[in-house]
Amino acid sequence: MWQPAERKKHALPLVTWPTQEQAQRARWFSPCPLGPRTAQTRTWVPAMVPWRATEDGFVTDDVVDWYCRFAKGRPGVLVVEATGIRDVPSGPLLRIGHDRFVEGLSRLTSAVREASGGHTLLLIQLIDFLAIRRRPERTKYFARFLALTQAHRAALAQVTGDDSWRSAEDSAVRLALEAQPAEVLEKILSARELEDLSHGYRERVTDLHLPHIRELPQVLPGLFADAAERAIAAGFDGVELHYAHAYTMASFLSARNTRADGYGGAREQRVRLPLEVAAAVRARVSGRGVVGCRYLGDEVIADGNRVDDAAWFGVELARAGLDFLSISKGGKFEDAKQPKVGGSAYPYTGESGYECMPTIYSDERGPFARNVSLAATIRAAVRAAGLTTPIVTAGGICDPAAAEQALAQGDADFVASARQTLADPDWFEKVRQGRGAAVRRCEFTNYCEALDQHHKQVTCKLWDRLELTDPTVKLAADGKRRLVAPPDRP
Numbered sequence: 043m044w045q046p047a048e049r050k051k052h053a054l055p056l057v058t059w060p061t062q063e064q065a066q067r068a069r070w071f072s073p074c075p076l077g078p079r080t081a082q083t084r085t086w087v088p089a090m091v092p093w094r095a096t097e098d099g100f101v102t103d104d105v106v107d108w109y110c111r112f113a114k115g116r117p118g119v120l121v122v123e124a125t126g127i128r129d130v131p132s133g134p135l136l137r138i139g140h141d142r143f144v145e146g147l148s149r150l151t152s153a154v155r156e157a158s159g160g161h162t163l164l165l166i167q168l169i170d171f172l173a174i175r176r177r178p179e180r181t182k183y184f185a186r187f188l189a190l191t192q193a194h195r196a197a198l199a200q201v202t203g204d205d206s207w208r209s210a211e212d213s214a215v216r217l218a219l220e221a222q223p224a225e226v227l228e229k230i231l232s233a234r235e236l237e238d239l240s241h242g243y244r245e246r247v248t249d250l251h252l253p254h255i256r257e258l259p260q261v262l263p264g265l266f267a268d269a270a271e272r273a274i275a276a277g278f279d280g281v282e283l284h285y286a287h288a289y290t291m292a293s294f295l296s297a298r299n300t301r302a303d304g305y306g307g308a309r310e311q312r313v314r315l316p317l318e319v320a321a322a323v324r325a326r327v328s329g330r331g332v333v334g335c336r337y338l339g340d341e342v343i344a345d346g347n348r349v350d351d352a353a354w355f356g357v358e359l360a361r362a363g364l365d366f367l368s369i370s371k372g373g374k375f376e377d378a379k380q381p382k383v384g385g386s387a388y389p390y391t392g393e394s395g396y397e398c399m400p401t402i403y404s405d406e407r408g409p410f411a412r413n414v415s416l417a418a419t420i421r422a423a424v425r426a427a428g429l430t431t432p433i434v435t436a437g438g439i440c441d442p443a444a445a446e447q448a449l450a451q452g453d454a455d456f457v458a459s460a461r462q463t464l465a466d467p468d469w470f471e472k473v474r475q476g477r478g479a480a481v482r483r484c485e486f487t488n489y490c491e492a493l494d495q496h497h498k499q500v501t502c503k504l505w506d507r508l509e510l511t512d513p514t515v516k517l518a519a520d521g522k523r524r525l526v527a528p529p530d531r532p
C-alpha cells in the first residue's frame with residue numbers, strides 16, 4: 043500500500059476511558075433520528091466486505107455469524123457490506139439482484155435483530171460496479187485482446203521506417219508490436235491501451251461507445267429501486283446507496299466524468315444520475331425504510347473532486363431527501379498500484395486508498411480522526427442550506443473522546459468506526475458500560491485490508507489465532523484463523 047513519504051510511526055492515542063456515568067451522558071450514546079427510524083446511539087459500523095458469501099452471492103452461516111458478532115456490541119447503526127444490485131456472477135460478494143436472494147437476507151436481518159436485542163438499525167449497502175479484468179500476460183494481450191487498427195499499423199510503420207507494416211498480416215503486426223520496447227509502444231498504443239496492458243482492462247462510465255455503459259442512466263435507477271425493495275422485504279431498516287470509492291455511482295460524481303450526454307461535465311450534470319437513483323429508490327421505499335448514501339468528501343486523485351465539490355453535492359443530495367450522508371475519502375482505481383500479471387487492480391493501494399483506510403505509518407497529521415474535517419465542511423454547507431440531514435464521519439476513529447469532540451463541535455451527527463469495531467466488536471458496549479480499559483485496540487496496520495485485497499476471509503490479527511483448539515470455533519478456509527472475535531467475557 044502507498045504510504046506518505048514521511049512514514050512517521052504514530053502511537054495509538056492515549057485514551058482516558060469514560061466512566062459508566064460519563065458514557066451514559068455522552069452524545070455518542072444519545073439517540074438520533076434517521077429518516078423514518080431513530081438510531082438509539084450515534085455509534086455506527088460502516089460497511090466492510092468480509093468475503094463470506096457463496097460463489098453465487100448468497101448469505102451463508104458465516105455471513106450471519108459475522109454480522110451477529112457486530113450486533114452483540116449494539117452499535118446504533120450497522121451497515122452490511124457492499125451488495126451487488128445486478129443478477130450477474132460476482133464471486134463471493136453478497137448479491138441482492140433477484141428475489142431469490144431475499145430469503146437468505148431475511149435470515150440475516152432476523153439473526154442480527156435478535157443478537158442486538160433490537161438495539162441496532164441494520165442497513166445494507168447497495169453497489170453497482172463496472173467490469174474489470176486481470177492484468178494480462180503480454181503475449182495474450184497482443185495476440186488476443188488488443189483491437190488492432192490501421193492507426194497501429196501506421197504508427198508501427200512510422201517508428202520502424204518500414205511501410206510494409208501498413209498491409210502486413212494481422213498476426214505479424216501483433217508479433218511485431220509485442221516485440222517493441224516500452225518507449226516505442228508509448229508512441230504506438232493509446233494511453234488507454236497502455237493501461238489495459240499494464241494494469242488490466244477496466245470499463246469507465248465515459249465509455250459511451252459501449253451500449254451498456256451508454257444506457258447506465260436508463261438502467262440504474264430501476265436496478266437500485268428493485269434492490270431497495272428487496273432489502274425492505276428482507277427486513278432491513280434501510281439502504282445505503284454506494285456512491286463512494288471506485289464504483290459506478292462515484293464515477294458519475296467524479297470530476298473526471300466527461301460524459302457528453304447530460305450525465306457528465308459540470309457538477310449539475312455529474313450529480314444528475316445519483317439524484318435520479320435516489321429519487322427512484324425513495325419513490326419505492328420511502329417511509330418504509332431509511333435511504334441514505336455514502337460518497338466521497340475528497341477523491342484524492344489528480345483532477346478529482348475536492349471537498350468544495352463534495353459540499354455542493356451534499357446540499358443537492360440532502361435537498362433530494364436522503365436520510366443521511368456518510369462521508370468517506372479516496373479508494374480509487376486511478377492511482378492504484380500496478381497488479382502482478384494475472385492479478386486485478388485493487389483501489390486501495392495508492393494514495394487515495396491510503397486516505398480511505400489510513401495506517402499508523404503516516405504524515406505529521408497521523409491517521410486518527412483524519413477525515414472528520416471533510417464531514418464538518420459538508421455538514422456546514424448542508425446546515426447553511428437549511429437542511430438537517432445527519433452526516434456520518436469515519437476514518438481512524440478509535441477513541442470515544444474524538445467521537446465526542448466531533449459531535450460536540452457539530453462536525454458530524456454519527457461517528458463511525460470500521461477497523462476498531464473489527465478489532466473489538468464489543469467496544470461500544472464496553473465503553474458504554476465504563477469498561478473501556480478492556481477494549482482490544484486496533485493497531486491500524488491493515489492486516490485485515492490485505493486479506494480483503496487478496497479476496498480472503500477478513501479477520502483481525504488481534505484475535506484470529508486465539509483459542510483455536512476450542513471445538514466450537516469456526517475456522518477460515520486456510521484452517522489457521524478463527525472467523526469471528528471471541529466472546530466478550532466481562
Ligand SMILES: Cc1cc2nc3c(=O)[nH]c(=O)nc-3n(C[C@H](O)[C@H](O)[C@H](O)COP(=O)(O)O)c2cc1C
Nearest residue numbers: 088089090091123124399436437438459460461494
Ligand atoms: C476489510 C474492509 C472492507 C471494507 N469494505 C467496505 C465496503 O464494502 N464498503 C465501503 O463503503 N467501505 C468499505 N470499507 C471502508 C470502511 O467502511 C471505512 O470507511 C474505512 O475502513 C475507514 O474507517 P476506519 O478507519 O474506522 O477503519 C472497508 C474497510 C475494510 C477494512
Ligand code: SF4
Nearest residue numbers: 484485488490502503
Ligand atoms: S487487522 Fe489490524 S488494522 Fe485490521 S482491525 Fe485488526 S488491528 Fe485493526
